[in-house]
Amino acid sequence: QKEVEQNSGPLSVPEGAIASLNCTYSDRGSQSFFWYRQYSGKSPELIMFIYSNGDKEDGRFTAQLNKASQYVSLLIRDSQPSDSATYLCAVNAGGSYIPTFGRGTSLIVHP
């Protein structure tokens, strides 16, 4: 059974700090990795996706993928109170139509 694990949190960081969110997955054949942000009462919104080992940067967000260790991380630099949300990790195994979502990590950025 394909599993995607996230620490439920909450992860609390001060404004301006770096928030580090981690996700591990069980299927070694996984090929696509996504981070979604979900504000309370709202729908998931795509933040980043990454397919290759290494880092991918987009503004204040950096996704880091390590396939050998089977984890993917999301770093948020200069965290803002508006970043407070639940962050969902989703993983697609190779050849699979089915994305598996983690249960999400709640992030709180306090002023």
Add this chain to the structure above:
Amino acid sequence: DTAVSQTPKYLVTQMGNDKSIKCEQNLGHDTMYWYKQDSKKFLKIMFSYNNKELIINETVPNRFSPKSPDKAHLNLHINSLELGDSAVYFCASSPGPGNQPQHFGDGTRLSIL
């Protein structure tokens, strides 16, 4: 312009009733999905259609029946509603099946009395 729109936004009904949720996307995507998010916020895929054809049918009671009249629309009909069906149902779309990022609708909050 809303990319993925669902109606209704809220649905309150009694056990045993039949209800439908509609979803439309104007992104030109080929693939659409239905997800259920329970009270613990776990997002679980239910169905997926690619160009009007069913490609994912997870372990879902057969009281749930999806229908895709064209690739821009995916509806969900639920028969004989039960208390455990209370959840938020999200529609999503992606350019194609498989390794593609998804765009989600605003969700339909279903409450069973």
